[in-house]
Amino acid sequence: MSFDTLGLSAELLRAIGEQGYTEPTPIQRKAIPLILDGRDVLAGAQTGTGKTAGFTLPLLQRLHASTSPRRRAIRALVLTPTRELAAQVGDSISAYGRHLPLRSAVIFGGVKINPQIEKLRRGVDILVATPGRLLDHAGQRTVDLSQVEILVLDEADRMLDMGFIHDIRKVLALLPASAARQTLLFSATFSKEIKQLADRLLDGPELIEVARRNTTAERIAQVVHPVDKRRKRELLSHMIGSNNWRQVLVFTRTKHGANRLAQQLEKDGLRAAAIHGNKSQGARTRALAEFKQGKVRVLVATDIAARGLDIDQLPHVVNFELPNVPEDYVHRIGRTGRAGNEGEAVSLVCVDEHKLLRDIERLLKREIPKVVLEGYEPDPAIRAEPVQEKRHGGVRGRGRQGGDQARPRQQRRSRSARGQRRAA
Numbered sequence: 001m002s003f004d005t006l007g008l009s010a011e012l013l014r015a016i017g018e019q020g021y022t023e024p025t026p027i028q029r030k031a032i033p034l035i036l037d038g039r040d041v042l043a044g045a046q047t048g049t050g051k052t053a054g055f056t057l058p059l060l061q062r063l064h065a066s067t068s069p070r071r072r073a074i075r076a077l078v079l080t081p082t083r084e085l086a087a088q089v090g091d092s093i094s095a096y097g098r099h100l101p102l103r104s105a106v107i108f109g110g111v112k113i114n115p116q117i118e119k120l121r122r123g124v125d126i127l128v129a130t131p132g133r134l135l136d137h138a139g140q141r142t143v144d145l146s147q148v149e150i151l152v153l154d155e156a157d158r159m160l161d162m163g164f165i166h167d168i169r170k171v172l173a174l175l176p177a178s179a180a181r182q183t184l185l186f187s188a189t190f191s192k193e194i195k196q197l198a199d200r201l202l203d204g205p206e207l208i209e210v211a212r213r214n215t216t217a218e219r220i221a222q223v224v225h226p227v228d229k230r231r232k233r234e235l236l237s238h239m240i241g242s243n244n245w246r247q248v249l250v251f252t253r254t255k256h257g258a259n260r261l262a263q264q265l266e267k268d269g270l271r272a273a274a275i276h277g278n279k280s281q282g283a284r285t286r287a288l289a290e291f292k293q294g295k296v297r298v299l300v301a302t303d304i305a306a307r308g309l310d311i312d313q314l315p316h317v318v319n320f321e322l323p324n325v326p327e328d329y330v331h332r333i334g335r336t337g338r339a340g341n342e343g344e345a346v347s348l349v350c351v352d353e354h355k356l357l358r359d360i361e362r363l364l365k366r367e368i369p370k371v372v373l374e375g376y377e378p379d380p381a382i383r384a385e386p387v388q389e390k391r392h393g394g395v396r397g398r399g400r401q402g403g404d405q406a407r408p409r410q411q412r413r414s415r416s417a418r419g420q421r422r423a424a
């Protein structure tokens, strides 16, 4: 099946051709005609399914096909949980909309606000934003959302996990009523909270699901190597070196852990970089670019930093530490084996993490094969000190760490207030 049959305009088909896409992915086949038809959509799709083009293409077409009563008003708003995802969605809009006269802007925290204000002032049709920075603009009256015709919530499950529900509610209060707009909600998982949000936001939605709920792609080979905590780094370096892995994404639970591991790997002679919420946007973008170019061989990331990263055909993902939240395991290993390629997800699991592993296997509804590597056998005398789930206020009581955007808004405010006091 080709893109021609979906009802997309010549300008969009041309841009699609220039991207080198020959046929639509399943989510695109299902979502594009419904969105063109003006329907609200609740879509279950993970990163890697082509979901971004699935909503961006019909959104561009609908905006182009009609005019707004107000010139240069924001007519489409895409909310994303992280800066990286916002930037990627912005890039997709630019790429697919290159033959259309529509303007777009991307706004997120961690960078200067003034250039964003300037861009908004000049007028944009499509705005991609993370909720916190969007509300900062709304507070300063530098953004007007009263003319929004299409609202997209991308990776809605992650936005809820990150404690953004209050911010989302505030944003909704700035938009026209749901009957007057088209709303599209994309989520990798359909929890009770997502269903509640969908009930409130969507009007007679079409339900689309392409990836089975909480399952991992069969093409990803998964293995657990039981190993003592203190020997994990040595084993990781050994695996990368002896298997000659050229591009490895490694997950740690904490920002500090990511930094430390990247430094240790460098000492082992492996080019490594860490990305997490404490790194500046510039540093994160640079690390990702160098990783994609092959200059950096090992990218060490926390869950939130890695969420939504568009890295294609990644052959190896390593869980240096298992995530506190089992769903994150699914997201992590979803980075590998994309676009029909074979992928391998390796987890280094110490005795402290056995409970986390059991939770993951329960979610997957299957056991992950365990392979003890010679020379790295766990010491049976070492007793478990189970990993504590860290709890945040307002984050549904689930363990979380990560970027600035993971912190509830109140805390972000108070930190910047402290910064201002210090500066004063």
Ligand code: AMP
Pocket: 020, 021, 022, 023, 024, 025, 028, 046, 047, 048, 049, 050, 051, 052, 053, 310, 312
């Ligand atoms: P997404 O799930 O939106 O993050 O997209 C994952 C990747 O698939 C991106 O690199 C897209 O450029 C790519 N992609 C999207 N649609 C297609 C398509 N129809 N054919 C080939 N690649 C695609």
